[in-house]
Amino acid sequence: MPHFLSLPFSNVPMTPTIPNSHPPPIPNPPMKPTPTLSLLPLCNHLHETKQLHALMIKTSQISDPYAASRLAEFYAISDNGSLQCSEKLVNSMEEPYTFAWNTLIRGNLKKKNTHKAISLMVQVLCKSVEPDCYTFTLVLKACTSLVLTETVRQLHCQIVKRGLENSEFIRNKLIHVYAVYGSMVDARKVFDGSPDMDIVTWNSMLEGYAENGDGELLHQVFDKMPQRDVVSWNTMIAYYVRVGEFVGAVEMFRRMQEERICLDGVTLVSVLTAVTQLGALAQGKWVHAYIRKHGIELDDNLGSALVNMYSKCGCVDGAIEAFDETKKKSLDTWNAMIGGLAANGQSLEAIDLFSKMERSNIQPDTITFSCILNACSHGGLVEDGLAYLNKMKPVHGIEPDMAHYGCVVDLLGRAGMFDMVEEIMKSMPMKPDAIMWKSLLGACKTHKNFELGEKAGLELIELAPDDHASYTLLSNLYAMANKWDQVPKLRKSMLEKGIKKPPGCSSIEVDGLVHEFIVGDTKHHRSKKIYDMVEEMEARLKVAGYEPDIRQVLLDIEEEEVKQTSLAHHSEKLAVAFGLISTRPGTTIRVIKNVRMCSDCHSVLKLLSVIYNRDLIIRDSNRFHHFKEGSCSCMDYW
């Protein structure tokens, strides 16, 4: 907290007290004709506003506080205004005029000068300007983007002291701020103490429980609400998304429509987030069709959500369409599209789009660079990647962070340039993190660099001892080097720490329904048919000359035969088998997997794309694999 904040508030008692008397509010000054004011909306440039200001000084209109504050407001709020001019003007006003100060706070809030907004409040309290309801709601709003618990308490005291606590705006803002700070007890106190509650009061409370992950109280409030509007429903959907219950989020959305609540852009963004996580492309397309049918404007948020949904469902064409339809693109929208192309293996297209963005004079941020470096790494574009890293700071003023170095280590590792990897890791200003060691380990396995790989694996286990992937990856490396004796040690150490590999889980959407499979799953109602299909797949794979890569199950089981069965029943194979029997020939099969795909599945799917003449798109925990005509978009690096 900046220290200026503590000065004027420190005299305020912590326990709210109702003061005996207040200075009476300064009465509004008498009206004066101010003809020049009507010219204000015509000022399209700052210098024009200044000319008008000069005219108002010359004609003494400036001494009318109403006129002066309208001018101050224009300076503070209009797009080509000037906060400095506004502040100077407000400070020069003879009478302290609450509206003028509010307008100045509002302007600073709009420009996200949060600290400045709060320090203006401090000045208000020092200058005997009497703050009103607007002042408090504005400054409370400023507090939500920072954590200023003590300041909020002091403001709360000031509010009570002035008898303003029953203003619906202030009360709702207070609940909101307390909720954002996680102080639900305080939020509840304000809520329970409200003599009358409007829908925003209820929604603020709802939001608090949602934000703090209290599902029980959330549902209690939701059930008790006298009426619910689109915000109430949006809050519920957002809660389900936040706690990772994506099916629940979609279910809420369905109920909302049943109750004929008119949805808005926020609803759609939330639902798209859920649908994206589920990889439910058909439902995502439904949302897109809904947007088109109802002529809903694709703003940058909705556009980015749509681009992201299509990208994460492995449908790049859809993402491009959505991107083109988004009229007002923000940096987020560009990032979503560049990232989407990169993740789906379209590295050159990602680079093209980045250049286009530069030509459009849109300044990239750290995320843009993560996306573009990711594109270079997936596409094996070493020179481009290094060039981007090197121009980040000098050209764009962006300091490379761990994510950027991570991409570059991945890039160089894939290319087998281990000397440069070590050089970069030594010269970078931070210590390598688990992700970096993980990608290096992967590269070492591919390039059979056992020594460096083992080092990376041991560092990885040190940094991420609870992550099952650390052990699996190192075990795969030992298998690669035929160091079988090391594997039982790893297994033992996993057992001792109680680390379990989560069961691989794959989902596939058929006719708008999401079907989930885990390894060796027999729960599906068409299980018999699915396993028949798996057998057929195996037979045809054998004919094509395939041999299972049994090293993939090292950590799981030991018996050779069991290993083979276990491999054949990996969840993605079951999902693909189900896809093959339940969609028309030629239909693209899309599968979402919760963990990385093993290299056995990878070679199987390459063959299956030829045998069944299907495009197979698998999204695993790491990236996308587009299998087509026997090869994969990841070029066997992942």
Next chain:
DNA sequence: GTAGGGTTAG
């Protein structure tokens, strides 16, 4: 006579 509250976000 001028304004202000709650939901989404790569």
